[in-house]
Amino acid sequence: MRLHQNERFTAHSPVGIETIKQLVETFPINEYPVEVIDQVKASYSTYAGVRPTQLVVGNGSDELIGYLCARYAGPESPVIASQPDFVMYQFYADRARADFSKVPLLDGMALDVDGLLAAPGNIIFLSHPHNPSGILRKEADVRRLLDSGKYVVIDEAYIDFALEQSMVGLLDEYPNAIILRTLSKAFGLASLRLGFLIASEQVVAEVESIKSPYNVSGLSAAVGIAIMAEPELDLVLEETFASRDTIARLVKPLGRTYPSAANFVYVEYEEAERFTERCANAGLRIRLFDGAFRVSCGSTEAMEILEKCVEEELQCVVGQVNE
Numbered sequence: 507m508r509l510h511q512n513e514r515f516t517a518h519s520p521v522g523i524e525t526i527k528q529l530v531e532t533f534p535i536n537e538y539p540v541e542v543i544d545q546v547k548a549s550y551s552t553y554a555g556v557r558p559t560q561l562v563v564g565n566g567s568d569e570l571i572g573y574l575c576a577r578y579a580g581p582e583s584p585v586i587a588s589q590p591d592f593v594m595y596q597f598y599a600d601r602a603r604a605d606f607s608k609v610p611l612l613d614g615m616a617l618d619v620d621g622l623l624a625a626p627g628n629i630i631f632l633s634h635p636h637n638p639s640g641i642l643r644k645e646a647d648v649r650r651l652l653d654s655g656k657y658v659v660i661d662e663a664y665i666d667f668a669l670e671q672s673m674v675g676l677l678d679e680y681p682n683a684i685i686l687r688t689l690s691k692a693f694g695l696a697s698l699r700l701g702f703l704i705a706s707e708q709v710v711a712e713v714e715s716i717k718s719p720y721n722v723s724g725l726s727a728a729v730g731i732a733i734m735a736e737p738e739l740d741l742v743l744e745e746t747f748a749s750r751d752t753i754a755r756l757v758k759p760l761g762r763t764y765p766s767a768a769n770f771v772y773v774e775y776e777e778a779e780r781f782t783e784r785c786a787n788a789g790l791r792i793r794l795f796d797g798a799f800r801v802s803c804g805s806t807e808a809m810e811i812l813e814k815c816v817e818e819e820l821q822c823v824v825g826q827v828n829e
């Protein structure tokens with residue numbers, strides 16, 4: 507079971523599935539995707555409360571991270587990000603031949619705002635909620651970063667799980683604010699590869715100028731529109747939060763956890779490697795970090811396996827103490 511990539515575990519509604527089937531049969535796959543991209547922008551802009559002209563659609567938000575690094579960083583201009591944060595910031599910095607200015611997080615995974623401001627580079631990436639801990643960033647901290655005039659990319663891949671905490675409103679005040687969103691998480695469409703960049707029209711034009719013209723599949727965009735129209739998100743959130751509570755309760759005896767606003771829980775645990783291996787042997791893939799692990803929300807069956815693994819792990823710890 508896949509609890510290592512923060513994918514949605516709940517199924518799409520029968521109505522959603524039926525609509526997808528009809529689209530597969532009727533969609534004009536012989537045509538280059540043009541109008542459908544405008545349509546997906548229209549749908550997403552309504553959901554996000556922004557103008558369609560403020561959007562760039564990407565082949566997943568990953569691709570948009572790549573465009574941002576290519577446009578606003580390079581050999582003379584590093585990419586700045588906290589450590590740890592989403593790994594793809596460094597991947598795309600490398601691809602843009604830009605140095606990567608890593609700024610360690612402070613205790614409790616807090617942003618080191620002064621450190622980020624002092625680091626060389628013109629573009630700062632941060633995830634909100636933060637991956638891997640799931641905590642929300644403080645708006646005051648992000649404002650301080652924006653006040654520097656550098657581009658600040660607020661990666662809201664998981665914000666659908668806490669939508670009222672979105673920082674999309676900052677776009678009205680800061681032309682250097684850039685928001686990233688995706689349909690890969692709460693909307694459960696990771697395989698379709700649909701991400702959105704939301705920013706000022708100027709940033710949109712600059713990113714569009716280096717974007718491949720037909721970067722997103724028309725069929726994916728059409729399915730995205732259909733799924734966004736489905737009223738299933740409330741149920742998804744309910745089931746995700748129930749699983750998140752279960753994970754938090756189960757793993758608490760192992761180490762320090764963080765109050766996650768996303769669809770995963772992060773735990774600092776010395777024996778994280780052993781525990782990750784134990785889970786893998788039981789059929790559960792979770793994500794290993796240095797002295798920590800992260801578990802994505804999952805089905806009741808997955809939670810039962812996790813419970814067994816934690817019990818075994820605790821017994822193992824007791825055994826070690828008694829040796």
Ligand SMILES: Cc1ncc(COP(=O)(O)O)c(C=O)c1O
Nearest residue numbers: 566567568592633663688690701
């Ligand atoms: C913080 C963060 N940003 C972006 C992404 C990439 O999402 P996408 O599937 O849209 O490329 C992920 C995926 O795990 C993520 O954790």
